[in-house]
Amino acid sequence: MEEYTVTPCGGIRIEATKGRQIEVVDIDGGQVVDFFAEMKGDSTEFISPGVTIDCNESLRLHVGDIIYSNKYKPMFKVLYDDVQEHDLLHPCCRPEMYDFFYQNGENHPNCFNNINHALGTSHPVLQPINLFMYTKVNADGSIEVREPLSKANDRIVLEALENVVLGIAACSVSESSCNSGKCTAIKILVG
Numbered sequence: 518m519e520e521y522t523v524t525p526c527g528g529i530r531i532e533a534t535k536g537r538q539i540e541v542v543d544i545d546g547g548q549v550v551d552f553f554a555e556m557k558g559d560s561t562e563f564i565s566p567g568v569t570i571d572c573n574e575s576l577r578l579h580v581g582d583i584i585y586s587n588k589y590k591p592m593f594k595v596l597y598d599d600v601q602e603h604d605l606l607h608p609c610c611r612p613e614m615y616d617f618f619y620q621n622g623e624n625h626p627n628c629f630n631n632i633n634h635a636l637g638t639s640h641p642v643l644q645p646i647n648l649f650m651y652t653k654v655n656a657d658g659s660i661e662v663r664e665p666l667s668k669a670n671d672r673i674v675l676e677a678l679e680n681v682v683l684g685i686a687a688c689s690v691s692e693s694s695c696n697s698g699k700c701t702a703i704k705i706l707v708g
Contacts, residue, residue, distance in 0.1 A: 518708040523550075525700040528631025528686040532557065533677045533707055538596065540706040541685075543649055546669040547697030549688035550648040551609050551628040554592060555636065557680040562586050564593075566605035566644050576654060578603050584646060584675070591678045599671035604650035606660065609643040610690055619692045632684035647688070648673055650695065664694045 523529045533539055541550055556562040565587040572589065573582050579601070584593040608614075611629035616622035629643050649667040652660050687703045688696050 518706055521705040521707075523685055523687045523703045523705065525687055525702050526626035526631075526689040528628065528635040528684065529705070530635040530637075531683040531685065531705060531707060532681070533683060534680050535677055537677050538708050539593075539675045539677060539683070540672055540708070541648055541675075542670060542672045542704040542706065543600075543665075543667040544669065544704055545701040546667050546671065547649075547665045547699075548667070548701045548703055549604075549650040549665060549690070549696050550703050551632060551643075551645040551686040551688055552648050553609075553632050553636075553643055553645040553684040554681045555638075555684070556586065556590075556592070557682050560636070560638050560640075562588050562590065563640070564646060566646055569646070570605055576605060577601075578605070578646070583678070592681060593675040594678060595673065596676050597672070597674040600649055600665070600667045600673065602649070602651050602666045603673070604647035604652040606652055607647055607650070607662075609645055609686070610688065615692075621692075626689040628686040628688055631686040631689070635686075636682065636684040645686075650688070662693060662695050664697045
């Protein structure tokens with residue numbers, strides 16, 4: 518079992534081979550994890566929440582669901598989930614987002630830069646699976662970002678269905694309820 522810690526507002530690159538289990542642990546509770554991945558050896562094929570919504574016909578992830586790539590290839594299977602509330606709608610936070618909402622984008626840590634830097638890539642847009650992020654979808658189509666439902670040491674476990682390179686960030690938004698108003702570390706176990 519390999520263990521990694523992603524520091525608050527930080528990012529990490531981890532390689533995982535087909536069949537390995539990836540356990541994402543919210544150490545303190547209430548922390549969003551931007552979970553992105555590419556197929557090993559092909560940075561043009563990567564995780565796609567949009568395709569995942571399309572194939573699963575759901576805005577939610579459930580145990581047994583598959584997470585798909587932008588080319589409709591299975592990348593991960595959800596094996597276990599304490600929280601059962603994750604966001605498939607929002608892109609990574611980035612300087613422009615901080616400017617738009619909070620007028621503080623300059624030099625603000627952000628998941629877009631953290632993941633691109635960790636992977637050594639320059640994806641123009643990063644659309645991760647936002648683990649533990651609670652986005653309430655209202656009947657009229659409006660959305661509300663609320664405090665995550667995850668408690669200390671809650672986890673989700675995924676099985677890699679291909680050889681992948683993970684780009685994972687501990688979300689940097691402390692200005693809203695997205696991360697319960699503070700940013701904390703997360704733990705990744707690969708076994």
